[in-house]
Amino acid sequence: MQTLTSTLAASSIPNSLQEVLHVITTTCVDISGKLQQGASAGILGAAGNENVQGEEQKKLDVISNTMLKDTLSACSHVRAIASEEEDDIVPAHTTGSYLVAFDPLDGSSNIDINAMVGTIFSIYHQTGENRATEADFLISGKEQVAAGYVLYGPSCMLVLSCGDGVAMYTYDPTEHVFVLTQDKVTITPDTNEFAINMSNQRFWSQAMQNYVTDLVLGAEGPREKNFNMRWVAAMVGDVHRILCRGGIFIYPWDNKDPSRAGKLRLMYEANPMAMLIEQAGGKAFTHTERILDIEPKEIHQRVAVILGAANEVDACLTY
Numbered sequence: 001m002q003t004l005t006s007t008l009a010a011s012s013i014p015n016s017l018q019e020v021l022h023v024i025t026t027t028c029v030d031i032s033g034k035l036q037q038g039a040s041a042g043i044l045g046a047a048g049n050e051n052v053q054g055e056e057q058k059k060l061d062v063i064s065n066t067m068l069k070d071t072l073s074a075c076s077h078v079r080a081i082a083s084e085e086e087d088d089i090v091p092a093h094t095t096g097s098y099l100v101a102f103d104p105l106d107g108s109s110n111i112d113i114n115a116m117v118g119t120i121f122s123i124y125h126q127t128g129e130n131r132a133t134e135a136d137f138l139i140s141g142k143e144q145v146a147a148g149y150v151l152y153g154p155s156c157m158l159v160l161s162c163g164d165g166v167a168m169y170t171y172d173p174t175e176h177v178f179v180l181t182q183d184k185v186t187i188t189p190d191t192n193e194f195a196i197n198m199s200n201q202r203f204w205s206q207a208m209q210n211y212v213t214d215l216v217l218g219a220e221g222p223r224e225k226n227f228n229m230r231w232v233a234a235m236v237g238d239v240h241r242i243l244c245r246g247g248i249f250i251y252p253w254d255n256k257d258p259s260r261a262g263k264l265r266l267m268y269e270a271n272p273m274a275m276l277i278e279q280a281g282g283k284a285f286t287h288t289e290r291i292l293d294i295e296p297k298e299i300h301q302r303v304a305v306i307l308g309a310a311n312e313v314d315a316c317l318t319y
């Protein structure tokens, strides 16, 4: 049996990065435990405050964020963290070599209905010994040394890339280990499945409306094949489905709030997912550029996201 620990130990990944990954994954197992307790522990529902982006925080958003912040800040290899639930970056150790950005609980509207949620993370290497500032985090996604997510579904899964493909691990609660259950994950370039929040259709650009209209026209339309639609309302769930059986996921720009480039956050949603998708042979773009090439301007920046099966992303971009 190959486990996360044994596969990392057999790789050329530096021990320091292995330790950071160990901290993230063991904390996520503890978050999974909290999620399993759910209503019985009185930890469902709203926390009664908003995050920096004006979104209502759930109790479990706050709990997961605190757990990851505490454990990562205690790890000597971590220079600083950035989180969806923190207004500013949190400096840790000036001698640490890694910056970690994370969404502690993606899809938090799913928490109260006992549906899929996950933790998304992105890791950068940094040299020097300065006290970290926000500027240190403003690095394009192609510089990530590792990215992944832990999915809290019927089973708890870790999906990870350290720049050499994508591996999936399933947590075995009896042995307390992540077991390697799929290596070298690949996304087939063609698909007949798309994921988009259709209720926003009237707010999209005309080009995006035309693209989705053609998908929905199916075999009778210009695409000449039928498409199926899925929407988990947690990017982590939609991306996981695409890594398992293909598809395209889109959260486009819309004119509900034209000042926002999109709903999803670049640093701890789009970038780590783009790395996983590209490492699995797919593509990840905004309307105009490759996500991993974007030079971030601030840690909570938003972007439009079009990712998944390579040929379908290309087809979408032609519109």
Ligand code: AFP
Binding pocket: 055, 105, 106, 107, 108, 109, 110, 197, 233, 234, 235, 236, 251, 263, 264
């Ligand atoms: P929350 O984590 O705030 O619930 O948002 C989840 C998310 O950022 C992303 O994971 C989903 O794909 C998307 O929002 C869902 O958005 P809709 O509310 O438009 O379905």
